[in-house]
Amino acid sequence: MAFEASFNKDLARKLASSNNPEKTLDLELAQFRARAVELNAAREKMAEGYDKVLQGLKMAFPNLDLDDKNLVGSPNRMARALLEICSGLGTSQKEIFSTTFPAENYNEVIILKDIDYTSLCSHHFFPFIGKAHVGYLPDTTHGQDSRVVGLSKLAHIVDMHAQRPQLQERMCYGIMNSIKEELKPAGVMVVIEGSHGCLTCRGAKKANASMMTSALDGKFKEDPKLRAEFFSLLKQ
Ligand SMILES: Nc1nc2c(ncn2[C@@H]2O[C@H](COP(=O)(O)OP(=O)(O)OP(=O)(O)O)[C@@H](O)[C@H]2O)c(=O)[nH]1
Numbered sequence: 001m002a003f004e005a006s007f008n009k010d011l012a013r014k015l016a017s018s019n020n021p022e023k024t025l026d027l028e029l030a031q032f033r034a035r036a037v038e039l040n041a042a043r044e045k046m047a048e049g050y051d052k053v054l055q056g057l058k059m060a061f062p063n064l065d066l067d068d069k070n071l072v073g074s075p076n077r078m079a080r081a082l083l084e085i086c087s088g089l090g091t092s093q094k095e096i097f098s099t100t101f102p103a104e105n106y107n108e109v110i111i112l113k114d115i116d117y118t119s120l121c122s123h124h125f126f127p128f129i130g131k132a133h134v135g136y137l138p139d140t141t142h143g144q145d146s147r148v149v150g151l152s153k154l155a156h157i158v159d160m161h162a163q164r165p166q167l168q169e170r171m172c173y174g175i176m177n178s179i180k181e182e183l184k185p186a187g188v189m190v191v192i193e194g195s196h197g198c199l200t201c202r203g204a205k206k207a208n209a210s211m212m213t214s215a216l217d218g219k220f221k222e223d224p225k226l227r228a229e230f231f232s233l234l235k236q
């Protein structure tokens, strides 16, 4: 990945708000370095584990060719891929919701629908993928306490909860709860559709089965009309 992408996102913002950008940069680089050393040690340990997995597979099926050019380097690739897909564990909801705006007079439902996600089933470590639909209702009765966020933050909070070993129910509740804690809305509702690799590609092998979960709080829980509005906005 081009360095510019990370620079624009986080580093540039920190440097822009620093009184002493040079010093801030030195501190940030020292932290990056320390974290890179930790992640590299983790990657090495994981690659050793994946190497054993392949050796085990060879025990089960002796005709597996471990010298196949496509398998050489796979333990490392698998380790890197797992670190990537679990990267949500390294993010916090406070970080994601660090920029919010006062809700002012807006007290209608705000929805971001069809947010693609990729997650990892805790039981089998198989991917599960789908869409999340997130809605909330700002609470204008609490003055400055009630906040709205830029739409991308709703996508980021979905990814934070998705990018880790997960249960769909827990992910759904986690997204709902993060929005509840950080934005203090009058209501919040999350619906998730998930196609689970462990169900579609192995085991029961139900290629078309998908799981639906919902989590709701506040006015969405109390008011069936508001829930109906959420679902009708999803259909549009
Ligand atoms: N409720 C729920 N179940 C899930 C989720 N992801 C995977 N599962 C299920 O978790 C269960 C794990 O149960 P086990 O019986 O230990 O797993 P297994 O022996 O591999 O079972 P099969 O998948 O039926 O072959 C399976 O039924 C999966 O379908 C999820 O997000 N939520």
Ligand SMILES: [Zn+2]
Binding pocket: 121, 122, 123, 124, 125, 126, 196, 198, 199
């Ligand atoms: Zn599973």
